[in-house]
Amino acid sequence: MSPQVQHASLFSGYRRLVVKGSPNGGRDGRFRLGVPPLIQRVGVRSPRRPVVPCTPPNAIQQPKPSALGRGRRELSLLLIQALQQHAGLDWFEVGDPLRIPAPRLVAEGDRGVIVLADLGGDNLEERPTAEGYEQAVRILARMRAESALRLASDPAPPPVCAAPPPISWPRRHGPTRR
Amino acid sequence: MTALRPDLAGALDAPVRAMTGRLEQLSSEPETIVHGDFQAKNLLHTPGGGIVTIDWSDAYVHPHLGDLYLLLRESRKQGRIESVRMEALPELFAHEAGTDPQTVTDQLVTGGLCWTISALRWVVEIGVHAVPVSREWIDELVTDLRELAKRHHPA
Numbered sequence: 001m002s003p004q005v006q007h008a009s010l011f012s013g014y015r016r017l018v019v020k021g022s023p024n025g026g027r028d029g030r031f032r033l034g035v036p037p038l039i040q041r042v043g044v045r046s047p048r049r050p051v052v053p054c055t056p057p058n059a060i061q062q063p064k065p066s067a068l069g070r071g072r073r074e075l076s077l078l079l080i081q082a083l084q085q086h087a088g089l090d091w092f093e094v095g096d097p098l099r100i101p102a103p104r105l106v107a108e109g110d111r112g113v114i115v116l117a118d119l120g121g122d123n124l125e126e127r128p129t130a131e132g133y134e135q136a137v138r139i140l141a142r143m144r145a146e147s148a149l150r151l152a153s154d155p156a157p158p159p160v161c162a163a164p165p166p167i168s169w170p171r172r173h174g175p176t177r178r
Numbered sequence: 179m180t181a182l183r184p185d186l187a188g189a190l191d192a193p194v195r196a197m198t199g200r201l202e203q204l205s206s207e208p209e210t211i212v213h214g215d216f217q218a219k220n221l222l223h224t225p226g227g228g229i230v231t232i233d234w235s236d237a238y239v240h241p242h243l244g245d246l247y248l249l250l251r252e253s254r255k256q257g258r259i260e261s262v263r264m265e266a267l268p269e270l271f272a273h274e275a276g277t278d279p280q281t282v283t284d285q286l287v288t289g290g291l292c293w294t295i296s297a298l299r300w301v302v303e304i305g306v307h308a309v310p311v312s313r314e315w316i317d318e319l320v321t322d323l324r325e326l327a328k329r330h331h332p333a
Contacts, residue, residue, distance in 0.1 A: 123220070130263040133259060136218075136249060137271045144243075148209065
């Protein structure tokens with residue numbers, strides 16, 4: 001069964017993406033994210049309501065899955081793309097708003113199906129190179145600078161954690177006073 | 179954690195004092211993105227010679243520099259890169275970020291405390307149930323925290 005994103009909410013305080021199926025080739029279920037509020041705050045402010053894309057488990061090739069990494073990587077590829085698009089970031093059209101190199105969309109099929117770039121290659125743990133580490137450090141510095149700039153120019157609204165409004169009991173149902 | 183490891187009672191006193199001492203300083207620094215798991219296994223080589231970051235499920239907004247701390251920590255453990263090149267990375271980061279190396283050195287202490295406390299909390303609250311082998315990481319994380327606390331010099 002191809003996984004389907006049933007619900008993704010970035011704009012109403014939810015931090016939840018509900019996926020039915022097995023996007024990671026493993027367990028079904030619900031996946032909680034820390035990414036949506038970040039995307040909401042750092043990204044552009046033009047939320048729209050696209051078809052939230054998702055991908056069948058075999059859409060992403062994983063050349064050398066590790067025992068712990070398997071699934072988590074696929075899920076991450078799926079989620080970062082889905083969330084970016086859902087947040088109206090138009091990642092694929094305007095370039096790289098966060099200046100974070102990430103997998104790219106290479107094809108979009110029927111409703112709810114996307115194919116992400118097969119990144120191929122090894123990770124830096126499997127093939128450590130000094131140049132790779134230096135590139136990672138540059139990416140980190142750039143990413144932090146860009147995000148700090150965006151956050152400073154578009155500060156987050158104060159947290160919505162106000163005390164609940166006072167309860168106004170209808171007279172006939174209110175607590176009785178002796 | 180004491181319920182899980184009674185022998186470690188009090189082991190986090192110094193790290194907690196150090197972290198508390200750094201909170202005010204941290205609050206004055208600009209918020210930015212923290213990947214949360216910025217280590218070699220989540221950095222992929224691309225055919226063009228670049229690096230792509232994956233696994234953003236732990237990302238959040240915060241000023242601390244735990245990402246760089248984790249990258250350096252894991253690479254030192256691997257020990258597969260020439261140490262001279264590795265030890266130059268904080269300076270490279272300082273250059274790229276437009277700050278001075280001493281500031282980065284200090285940010286690495288705060289970032290290290292933040293990342294390690296988060297990691298330890300995950301192990302104690304979730305890891306020991308979900309990934310039983312993570313119980314073996316506790317001692318190392320506590321040791322790291324105590325070492326980081328030693329590098330904290332109260333103003």
